[in-house]
Amino acid sequence: MMTSKSEPLAGKIVSNGKKGSGLAKGIAGMDALNALNTMVDGTLDYLRLREEERTKRAKLDTYERTELRKIETAEAVLKDYFRQAFAERKQNTDELFARYDAAIERGDADSAHLALQGVIDIAKSSPLNDLGDLGQIRAALDNEKHVWEL
Structure with a gap:
């Protein structure tokens, strides 16, 4: 039955077909007990599952949290390693460029070539090459008792 928006909803109340003043008189005691047991069991199952x-x-x-701490620790170790490795590389390249400049000023082509080759060799190498097998690094990171020496 459709009503317009201005009309209130209307309907018919259907009884359960049994005589009595309400639904509770029409339900057998065992049905009510089963319903209660179902509610209790369902609630207990829900609470257990929720826990x-x-x-x-x-x-x-x-x-x-543990994995994030491991990652943060590894990041700190790697940053320190790179900071030290690149500081060493900077010192070496600065020295090689100084030797290159001095060789050029002297007109010493062989020494200039050797100094420039040293710069190229440093540029070709990666600080990660010195770390070795990355699998061993992962195993060391997983070992909480591992001591890192730089």
């Missing part, structure tokens, strides 16, 4: 999921979430949060 299990909270525990899983807590474990995931702990794992996430």
Whole structure:
């Protein structure tokens, strides 16, 4: 039955077909007990599942924090390594360029060539090459007791 927006909703109340003053008199005692047991069991299952999921979430949060700490630690180690490695490389390249400039001023082509070759060799190499096998680095990062020596 459709009503217009200005009319209130109207309908007919249908009884359960049994005599009595209400629905409660028409339900058998066992049906009510079964309904109550279903509610209690459902609630207990829900509460148990909710607690299990909270525990899983807590474990995931702990794992996430632990992994992020490992990443942050690795980042700090790598930054320190690069800072030291590039400082050493800068010192070496500065010295080689000074030797190159001095060789050019003297007109010493062989010494200039050797100094320039040294700069090229430094440019070709990566500080990561000195670290070795990256798998070993990962294993060291996973080992909380590993001591990093730079």
